Amino acid sequence: MLTPNPTALKIHFIASEAEPFAKAGGLGDYAGSLPLALRELSANATNQQIDIRLTIPYHSSIEADNFSIKKICDLKIDTQERKSEGEAFLTTINGLPCYLISQNSPPYMNDSVYSTDAIMDGEKYIFFSLASLELLRKIQWKADIVHANDWHTAVAIYYLALTRNKNHLLKNTKTLQTIHNLPFMGEGTQPVLKKYNLPLLEDPDLPLWARQLPFALGLAKADEIVAVSPTYSQEIRTAAFGNGLEKFLEKRKEDISGILNGIDIKKWNPAQDQLIERCYTSENLQARKENKRAILSILSLSIDEDLPLLIMVSRLDRQKGIELILDGLHSLKELAWQAVLLGTGNTNLENACFALENDMPDRVRAVMRFDKKLAHQLFSAGDILMMPSLYEPCGTSQMIAMRYGCIPVATSVGGLKDSITNESDGTRTGFLFEKHTTKAFLNCLRRALGLFNRKKVWQNIQKRAMEEDFSWKRSAERYLKLYLGLHKQLKQPQYKK
Incomplete structure (x- = not known):
């Protein structure tokens, strides 16, 4: 087990994909890069440490032989019929703790990160979202912030809001929901939400059709909402880009911000790129x-x-x-x-x-x-x-x-x-x-x-x-400032010179 730092800001970062484990799109870059950048930022800070841990599904496509993975606990999640069971595993990437959650005997088998079958993806990611919170209870890790990404992990935020008063471990935990691609809200997963006893949200600010869509549920209950660029954070509050949630998001505008993603400047470096004919810099x-x-x-x-x-x-x-x-x-x-x-x-x-x-x-x-x-x-x-x-x-x-x-x-x-x-x-x-x-x-x-x-x-x-x-360091500095504000810690980080 990991030894927690009692003074560190504890971030539970959950996503559907992350490099180097599994990547289907830009979210894989984001989840594989931002936690590492935040960890590196913490290493260079003199007054604020961060204990950030990444959790993703244990996709069947993950090549276990490439990592040192060990099982840490069993997980059981209530459904209408019986408990859905799974397992949690731990590994590390450059010092970053990474949890992988599997579902035992899932009713739907899928080798890819995402499926074209809404019920299959609903089962996979709604179980995962709930299991990611059960994992915290099992390891008794009191996260200060749960950071979810897109619809696939939004149910974690919704469920935490529903059960917060009975959850002594996470009673004071804040939540942050990142919007990478608003049009994909988890449509078609409603039967799976019902299976896992997740009720319709009675929120008059949400359109009726959105009250049982995973993404809308997470957005409604998140303490803070972050879009992946400042302009997109404004666009989603308009009819052209809001996908029917623009009025709801406009009412939440005080809780919405935008932080531009970064890129891997080591991987994408023309001065050292071994895949190109001739390396160069802006000076030649x-x-x-x-x-x-x-x-x-x-x-x-x-x-x-x-x-x-x-x-x-x-x-x-x-x-x-x-x-x-x-x-x-x-x-x-x-x-x-x-x-x-x-x-x-x-x-x-x-x-x-x-x-x-x-x-x-x-x-x-x-x-x-x-x-x-x-x-x-x-x-x-x-x-x-x-x-x-x-x-x-x-x-x-x-x-x-x-x-x-x-x-x-x-x-x-x-x-x-x-x-x-x-x-x-x-x-x-x-x-x-x-x-x-x-x-x-x-x-x-x-x-x-x-x-x-x-x-x-x-x-x-x-x-x-x-x-x-366009480094991830720049993005990480903005996320850390947001985390600290969300956690109501007044001191801002100071970095080693």
Whole structure:
């Protein structure tokens, strides 16, 4: 068992996925990075220690041989029929305690992190949410804050609110709910909530349809709500982005804040990236040309360093605005450019990308697959990243691209707006457009292409972009301040010099 530090701020961080155990999307990066960054922040603080512990499901895809994992206890959760049983295991990653919770003989088997079956995911994550609180009782760890993420763990916050007065261990525990992607609320899991004796929430501020959806339940009872960017925290209170909860969230606006996510600046570092042809920094941008020549050669495109290379590195989904890219490039034939589209997802969009390559075989390549190495190579070789998202709670591709000197052209939404400076050419780190239309995207892309030909101006944009701080340390400092405020501790952390 772990020995608790009685003076440390104790954070129980629960998520559906986390690197290096299991990752299906951006939440895996977040949950695998933020707790470690907070722990490192604690190590450098002189007056505030943090005991943060990560808990995720013990997915069948987790390769146990890669970790030193030991069982610590059995878990039993009440249902309408009988107890649902599971087990809790403990391991560590770089000193961070990590709990893995499994469900014994689950009624639904699924090897992936998420399923397309709502009942299957409901069973998996509602059991997990309740078991994550039972784990605290079993190990007698009095968490000061329970930090949940998206709908998959929101039930933990709801259940704690329902049982707080009878729960002596967690009676004073505060709760924080992070919104990564509001549209996914756990629709279809209502029968599982009923199975686990979780009642309909009688809250007149919530729409009737939301009163038995996991995410809405957690949002209604959380002491604090955090969106993954400042702009997204405002957008979710509007009809365009609130998914029917905008009026409810507007009433809770005093409890809502936004903190921009970070990226792994060790993994995404053009000065030391072993997956690219030539490493470089903002001080030797000419070296990027070697990466450009290499990728053009690999993809059998004509090698011309003066032609702008447009790239897309994205999941193929309507949210990502892929149609704007395809329609826009069709309409941009009169200008000289080359483009590489990398991604996988919606079959119709994949086919549309292939059709664009067939239409313009001398300037477009469509690579429809997940390819980690090629993604690194494209960021290091591309001149412009196209990212016309319909909505983007945070986004990381634009941050990675900027760190590599690849300048984003993006919609002015969510984390894109918060991470890209678009005010003037003297301060610019990228290009933003307001209306989500092909015309607006094209006009913005033309502006970028115009500046690309002014080499000195373009290099200054690249240097500013590469020098931006998108580290998790910056995000962790903001979360720690929020934790302390939530816990009503007046002293702010002081760090070792």
